[in-house]
Amino acid sequence: MSTDPGPSAPRPDPSMAPKPADADDTHGDLHDVFSALYAGAEWASDAESDDGDDGAAPEPAPEVVSARFSRAQLLRALDDLILPSPSRKRRIFPDPARLPTTTPSTAPLPPLPPASLCAPFSPLPLLARLRTFRQETYSALLPPSLGAQAAALAGWTNAGPDGLACACGARWGVGGLGAIKDARVRVEVVRRLAAGLSARHREGCGWRVAASPGALVGEMRRFAHPLVAASLAPLAQELLRRSLAGPVRPVWSCPVPVEQLDALAAALQAYGADRAEPGAVLPPLDALAAALALFGWYPYDPGFAAAADHVTPGSGTPTDIVACRICQRRVGMWAFQPRDGAAKVFDLQREHVAWCPLRADDWWRECVRLRPLGEVEREGAVDIAALLVSERPAKRWRRARGVRG
Numbered sequence: 001m002s003t004d005p006g007p008s009a010p011r012p013d014p015s016m017a018p019k020p021a022d023a024d025d026t027h028g029d030l031h032d033v034f035s036a037l038y039a040g041a042e043w044a045s046d047a048e049s050d051d052g053d054d055g056a057a058p059e060p061a062p063e064v065v066s067a068r069f070s071r072a073q074l075l076r077a078l079d080d081l082i083l084p085s086p087s088r089k090r091r092i093f094p095d096p097a098r099l100p101t102t103t104p105s106t107a108p109l110p111p112l113p114p115a116s117l118c119a120p121f122s123p124l125p126l127l128a129r130l131r132t133f134r135q136e137t138y139s140a141l142l143p144p145s146l147g148a149q150a151a152a153l154a155g156w157t158n159a160g161p162d163g164l165a166c167a168c169g170a171r172w173g174v175g176g177l178g179a180i181k182d183a184r185v186r187v188e189v190v191r192r193l194a195a196g197l198s199a200r201h202r203e204g205c206g207w208r209v210a211a212s213p214g215a216l217v218g219e220m221r222r223f224a225h226p227l228v229a230a231s232l233a234p235l236a237q238e239l240l241r242r243s244l245a246g247p248v249r250p251v252w253s254c255p256v257p258v259e260q261l262d263a264l265a266a267a268l269q270a271y272g273a274d275r276a277e278p279g280a281v282l283p284p285l286d287a288l289a290a291a292l293a294l295f296g297w298y299p300y301d302p303g304f305a306a307a308a309d310h311v312t313p314g315s316g317t318p319t320d321i322v323a324c325r326i327c328q329r330r331v332g333m334w335a336f337q338p339r340d341g342a343a344k345v346f347d348l349q350r351e352h353v354a355w356c357p358l359r360a361d362d363w364w365r366e367c368v369r370l371r372p373l374g375e376v377e378r379e380g381a382v383d384i385a386a387l388l389v390s391e392r393p394a395k396r397w398r399r400a401r402g403v404r405g
Ligand SMILES: [Zn+2]
Pocket: 155, 166, 167, 168, 169, 170, 200, 201, 202, 205, 206, 207, 208
């Protein structure tokens, strides 16, 4: 058993194989994990916290009473956590209700949890933290290691100009870098500030134990913006009907080559035609409607702002404002009308807020529908219409873990 319950107690080395024969070792490991998770001394075992005590009699262990499982069941389940038995799979608690893995464009995003929630492996709490980073209060010019994404992955929310805050009570700021003239000094300051993303949480804060993995940003994007025809096709049709019906269209650009956008438009058109009512005529999708949908822009009517994070086919008013339902950036497309030969260009990728995953490079390459239909069919997809764009990496990980465990 470990004799030092403080925060500097040695943590179990994950690379070391467990030693099933030695029960004392396991107990020590568990103790260390508790010390690391709950900051040591307050959570030390009864035996240790009594060390140096004034000799008062130890309190009797509280009796565990539950109508749902017996003490023997609880102990067996705890044993299973340490030495899982391959022949027995039981859970003390039922599976928690799981969120859907994606939200199509026709459904609103689920309500976000509070930004203070410590849930490092969940995409929606990450989005809740990211949304606190506003362009007015958190500079988009900070280096990526201090940017909104890095800070939110480490558990921080934006509070005040270039300020960061956590529910553990820690507050600090990363402003003032622009005043440092010497480039080498600035690099070193940035390095030290970036180390603070983990170290500045208070003792006992869960974010000191586990930060969100970088891959969670992509997972959040796939959750809120699935690259499947079932989501992109209705969105593109609604953009065409509500936002692109006017005579003048915005001048626009995006990183996807136009022949790939044409392939996407054709695939989405075919998907919609397959599912339309008999006799209904869908207006032909073009590259702009397909590109706006691909880059996550939704028709936005200020009068119905609450409903602007999804489309309801066939309803909704015409509007020339589009908005991203992840970063909530709104763009009035009238600003990009060609005037006197010169015009501002609506960059479908770069108009997203700095931390928005739709602004990142190359994520759109995950969309198989950017390739000609014939090419995808040749590769053996049976039901092209229902084809998912990409296997979610998290799934592969779960499968791999299942094989090992
Ligand atoms: Zn904290």
